[in-house]
Amino acid sequence: MMTTLVAYEDSQSEDEGLDQKEGTASGQEVKDCYSMALMSNSDSTLLKCHQNVIKKDRSSSQKQSCSLISPTVLQKTATLPPYIPPIVSDKPKRPCTVPPGVRPYIPKRQRLVTSSIENEETLTGGVHGKDVQILTAVSPKVKLHLANTPTPAAAGIPKKLLLSLQGHQGPVNTVQWCPVPQRSHLLLSASMDKTFKVWDGAESGRCLTVFTCHSGAVRDARWSPCGRRLLTGSFDNTAVVTDVETGQCILKADNQFKVMCVVSHPANPEVFLCGGYSSMVNAWDSRCCKVVKVYKAAIQQTLDILFLRDGLDVITSSDCVSRDSADRTLIAWDFQTTAKVSNQIYHERYTCPSLALHPQEDSFVAQTNGDYVAVFSSQRPYRMNKRRRYEGHKVEGYAVQCEFSQDGTILASGSSTGSAHFYDYHNARPLRSLQAHSQPCLRVSQHPVLPATVATCDWAGEIKVWH
Numbered sequence: 001m002m003t004t005l006v007a008y009e010d011s012q013s014e015d016e017g018l019d020q021k022e023g024t025a026s027g028q029e030v031k032d033c034y035s036m037a038l039m040s041n042s043d044s045t046l047l048k049c050h051q052n053v054i055k056k057d058r059s060s061s062q063k064q065s066c067s068l069i070s071p072t073v074l075q076k077t078a079t080l081p082p083y084i085p086p087i088v089s090d091k092p093k094r095p096c097t098v099p100p101g102v103r104p105y106i107p108k109r110q111r112l113v114t115s116s117i118e119n120e121e122t123l124t125g126g127v128h129g130k131d132v133q134i135l136t137a138v139s140p141k142v143k144l145h146l147a148n149t150p151t152p153a154a155a156g157i158p159k160k161l162l163l164s165l166q167g168h169q170g171p172v173n174t175v176q177w178c179p180v181p182q183r184s185h186l187l188l189s190a191s192m193d194k195t196f197k198v199w200d201g202a203e204s205g206r207c208l209t210v211f212t213c214h215s216g217a218v219r220d221a222r223w224s225p226c227g228r229r230l231l232t233g234s235f236d237n238t239a240v241v242t243d244v245e246t247g248q249c250i251l252k253a254d255n256q257f258k259v260m261c262v263v264s265h266p267a268n269p270e271v272f273l274c275g276g277y278s279s280m281v282n283a284w285d286s287r288c289c290k291v292v293k294v295y296k297a298a299i300q301q302t303l304d305i306l307f308l309r310d311g312l313d314v315i316t317s318s319d320c321v322s323r324d325s326a327d328r329t330l331i332a333w334d335f336q337t338t339a340k341v342s343n344q345i346y347h348e349r350y351t352c353p354s355l356a357l358h359p360q361e362d363s364f365v366a367q368t369n370g371d372y373v374a375v376f377s378s379q380r381p382y383r384m385n386k387r388r389r390y391e392g393h394k395v396e397g398y399a400v401q402c403e404f405s406q407d408g409t410i411l412a413s414g415s416s417t418g419s420a421h422f423y424d425y426h427n428a429r430p431l432r433s434l435q436a437h438s439q440p441c442l443r444v445s446q447h448p449v450l451p452a453t454v455a456t457c458d459w460a461g462e463i464k465v466w467h
Contacts, residue, residue: 135209135245139185139202142449146181155405156452157422157432158466163205165463169193172457173219174401175445177201180227184449186244188230189463190221196232198244201455201465202447213240213249219260219276224269231272233259239274241286251286261304265335267311275302281316283335295338297331303399306355306364308378311335315345315382317352317366330366332382345382346374354401358425360408367402369395373413373423388428393421398459401443412454414441420456420466436464 138146170193178186186208187201196218198208216236223230229250230242235258241251257278265271271292275281281302283293299318306315314333329352332341346352346366352374354367362378363385373390377383393400393415402413410431411423418437421444423430436444437458447453450467457463 135183135186135198138182139200141202142181142185145449155407155410155446157410158434158452158454160467161464162453162467163201163465165189165199165201165205165207165465167197167207167210168195168461168463170217170461171459172442172461172463173217173399174221174443175455175457175463176221176223176443177445177447177455178223178227179225179448180223181449183227184447186227187445187455187463187465188221188223189457190218190232191461192217193461194218194234196221196230198230199463202450202453205465209244209247211242211247213242213252214238216258219258220262222262222264224264225266226269229269231262231264233262233274233276235259239272239284241272251284251289253282253284253289253291255282261302263305263307265311266307273305273314275305275316277301281305281314293335293338295333297340299331303351303353304355306357307335308332308357308364313341313380315355315364317355319351319353330376330382332380342381345376346384353395353399356402356404356411358408359404359406365390365402365404365411367395367400367413369397371395373402373411390421390423390428390430392423392430392433393417393419396440398440399442400440403443403445405446406448410446412444412446414444414456416440418458420444420454434466436466437462 168189168191170191172189172191175187175189178184178188185200185202187199188196189199190196194212194214194217196211200206200208211230214232214234214236216234218232218234221230221232228244230244231239232242233239237255237257237259239253239255239259239262240249242249253274255274255276255278258276259274260276261274263273270286271283272286273281273283278301279297279299281295282291283295284290285292295314295316297316297318299320301319303317303319307313308315312335314335316331316333318329318331320329330345331343332345333339334341348368348370350368350370352366352368355364357364357378363375364378365373365375367373371391371394375385375388377385390411390413393413394417396416398416400414400416402411404411404425409425411425413421413423415421418435418439418441420434420436420441421430422432436456437460439458439460439462441456441458443457445455453465453467455463455465
C-alpha cells in the first residue's frame with residue numbers, strides 16, 4: 001500500500017484522515033491505469049493514462065496546500081464579505097480648518113525641499129515671477145513724470161523721508177539709480193556683507209533681487225549705460241559683470257588684488273577698468289575675457305577711477321601721501337597708450353576717495369580728506385580752481401562720495417557725521433544740510449528723472465530715499 005508524501009505529526013483531525021484515504025485511492029488508481037495500458041499494448045491508451053494522472057496530481061497538490069493552512073483561518077476567511085473596490089469621487093475634499101494662532105503641521109521632507117529651493121534661488125541670484133515685470137516695466141511715477149516733462153527736470157532739494165530700505169547686514173558702500181530714464185525706479189546697492197541688491201526705490205521700496213556671486217565685501221557697483229548689466233568689484237579679487245534680469249554671471253575677472261573701484265568705458269561698455277590694492281589698474285574686455293591694457297604707477301592703491309573726454313583720458317586717485325605727493329595723488333592717463341599725461345594735478349597733501357564728472361561742463365570734482373570738494377578742469381592740463389571749494393561736511397578717512405545732479409546745478413556729498421550736504425555748483429554756496437543717518441553717510445545719489453529725490457546709504461547698512 002502507498003502512503004502519503006506529507007506526514008503530519010501530532011495531528012488527529014478528521015481532515016487528515018480523509019487526505020490519507022484520498023492519497024491511497026489515488027495511488028491505487030495509478031496502478032490500475034498503467035496495468036490496463038500495458039495489457040492493451042496501445043500508445044494512445046498509455047498517453048491518455050499519463051494525462052489523467054497529471055490532472056489528479058495537480059488536484060491533490062492543491063488540496064495538500066490548502067491543508068497546510070490552519071482550519072481556524074480557513075473558517076474565518078470563508079465568512080468574510082466579498083471585496084468591494086473603493087468608489088473614487090470627483091468632488092473636492094473638504095479643506096482642513098486650522099484654529100487661529102496655530103501653525104499647520106508641515107512634514108519634514110516638504111520643509112527640506114522648500115528650504116533647498118529658496119537657498120538655490122538666493123545663491124543663483126535669479127529673478128522670478130512678479131520681480132521680472134517690475135524690472136522690465138516702467139514705474140507709474142516715473143512714467144507720469146516722463147510724459148509731462150520729456151527732458152530732465154530741474155534738480156531740487158529733498159525735505160522728507162520717503163522710504164527706508166532694510167536688508168543689508170553690513171555697511172553699504174554705494175547706491176546708484178539706474179541711468180536709463182524708463183528704468184530709473186531701480187536702485188543698486190553694494191555692501192560689505194558680500195552682496196549687492198536691486199531695489200524698487202521709487203514705488204514699494206521692496207528688494208527685487210539679491211546677488212551673491214562674490215565671496216568678499218562688495219566695494220563698488222555700477223550700472224551699465226544700457227541699464228541691463230551690473231559691474232561690481234569686490235575684496236575677493238574679482239570684478240563681475242551680471243545680467244540684471246536673469247541674474248546670470250556673464251564674466252568674472254580675477255585681478256590678483258582686492259578691487260576697490262570699477263568703471264565702464266563711456267564709448268565702449270564692453271571694456272572696463274579695475275583698481276584696488278595694487279600699483280596697477282587693469283583694463284578688461286568682456287568679449288574675450290582678457291586684460292587688454294595695464295596702467296602702472298608707483299602707488300600703494302587706487303581709490304577711484306574717472307573717464308574724461310569721452311573716454312580718451314583716465315584720471316586715477318591713490319591713497320599715497322608723502323612729503324611731495326603732487327605726482328601721485330591724481331594721475332591722468334592716455335587710455336589708448338597707457339602713458340601718463342599729467343601727474344601735477346593736485347598739489348595738497350590729502351587723499352581723494354571719490355571723483356565725479358560734471359554732466360555738461362568741462363570739469364570734474366574730487367572729494368578730499370581735507371573736508372572739502374575740489375574742482376578741476378577736464379581739459380589738459382587739468383588745472384585746479386583754487387577759488388572754489390565746497391566745504392561744510394566731514395570725511396575723516398571714510399570713502400565719502402560726491403555726485404552731480406542730472407542738470408549739473410547741484411553737487412551732493414555725504415559726510416562722516418551722517419548728514420547729506422547739497423551745494424550750488426556754480427558759486428559753491430551750501431544749499432541745505434539734511435541729517436540723514438546716525439552713522440557716516442557714504443553716498444548721496446540724485447535721481448535722474450524725479451526732481452528732489454535722492455537715495456542715501458550709511459555705514460550701518462541702512463538705505464533711505466528722500467523726497
